[in-house]
Amino acid sequence: MKWNIRELMSTSGVKFGTSGARGLAADLTDSVAYAYTRAFLQYLEGLGELKGQGTEVAVAGDLRPSTDRIMEAVLRAAEEMGYRPVNCGKIPSPAVALYGLTRHIPSIMVTGSHIPADRNGIKFNKCSGELLKEDEPGVCGQVIEVAEGLFDRGGAFARKAISPHPIRLEAREQYVARYLECFGSKALAGLRLGVYQHSAVGR
Numbered sequence: 569m570k571w572n573i574r575e576l577m578s579t580s581g582v583k584f585g586t587s588g589a590r591g592l593a594a595d596l597t598d599s600v601a602y603a604y605t606r607a608f609l610q611y612l613e614g615l616g617e618l619k620g621q622g623t624e625v626a627v628a629g630d631l632r633p634s635t636d637r638i639m640e641a642v643l644r645a646a647e648e649m650g651y652r653p654v655n656c657g658k659i660p661s662p663a664v665a666l667y668g669l670t671r672h673i674p675s676i677m678v679t680g681s682h683i684p685a686d687r688n689g690i691k692f693n694k695c696s697g698e699l700l701k702e703d704e705p706g707v708c709g710q711v712i713e714v715a716e717g718l719f720d721r722g723g724a725f726a727r728k729a730i731s732p733h734p735i736r737l738e739a740r741e742q743y744v745a746r747y748l749e750c751f752g753s754k755a756l757a758g759l760r761l762g763v764y765q766h767s768a769v770g771r
Contacts, residue, residue: 569713569714569715569716570711570712570713570714571603571711571712571713571714572711573603573604573607573707573708573709573710573711573712574708574709576600576603576604577708580595580596580597580600581595582595582596582600582604584604584607584704584707584708585704587691587692587698587699588604588689588690588691588692588699589601589604589689589690590680590683590687590688590689591687591688591689592686592687593632593633593634593638593680593686593687593688594686596634596638596688596689596690597719597722597723597724598637598638598640598641598719598723598724598725599641599714599718599719599723599724600723601638601641601642601645601678601690602641602642602644602645602714602718602719603645603712603714604690604707605641605642605645605646605676605690606645606649606710606712606714607707607708607710607712608674608676608692608699608707609625609645609646609649609651609674610649610710610712611703611706611707611710612674612694612695614706615694615706617674617694617695617696618651618674618695621649621650621651622650622651622652623651623652623673623674624651624652624653624654624671624673625646625651625652625653625654625673625674625675625676626654626656626664626667626668626671626673626674626675626676626739627639627642627643627646627653627654627655627656627664627675627676627677627678628655628656628657628658628659628661628663628664628675628676628677628678628739629657629658629677629678629679630658630661630677630678630679630680630767630768630769631658631767631768631769632679632680632685632688632767633685634688635658635678635679635688635767638678638688638690639655639678640725640729640733641725642676642678642690643655643729643733644725644729646676647733653733654667654736654739655733655734655735655736656735656736656738656739656740657735657736657737657739657740658769659739659740659743659769660743660768660769660770661677661679661681661691662743663739663740663742663743664676664677664693664739665677665693665698666739666742666743666746667738667739667742667743668693668695669693669695669697670742672695672696673695674692674693674694674695675693676690676691676692676693677690677691677693678690678691679691679767680767682766685767692707
């Protein structure tokens, strides 16, 4: 079954733009998240950035209620294309981007950033850096293959994934080490800090 990404943008209510997709969490169904992920990876294949099946794809998320479900759709899309998804767990957007850039692999962050909790999004990073405005037409112009019966009428997976995606801690550890190596362990000693919580993982 073939899906046209431009048509999906029009019918789903979840637009694909610079850096990725955003919309109501209810509209960002399993099928929409899965389709946009496949379109992104297929676009990278066309650019020659992906070196073939078996390449790792890093995936992380924020603390919104809908994030776990959307992350699972992203992980499954990468896996079913023959890539090796790396579940980096709940870490900040720059952390998963750093992990991808240092390994020259794609990274994907499920986050709505500053928008309300009833919304969410997916940020895409190429092997060479952030997805840019000039990349938009290439991703949106993709036509992808989706297996019959993979989703129910509401866009949810018809069956759960066969194998789980355990969390790997390398990306989190790399991000923390980056700051400790630069500033040391006592850079904030004696200071009183305020942290804006929302759904950000950095807290």
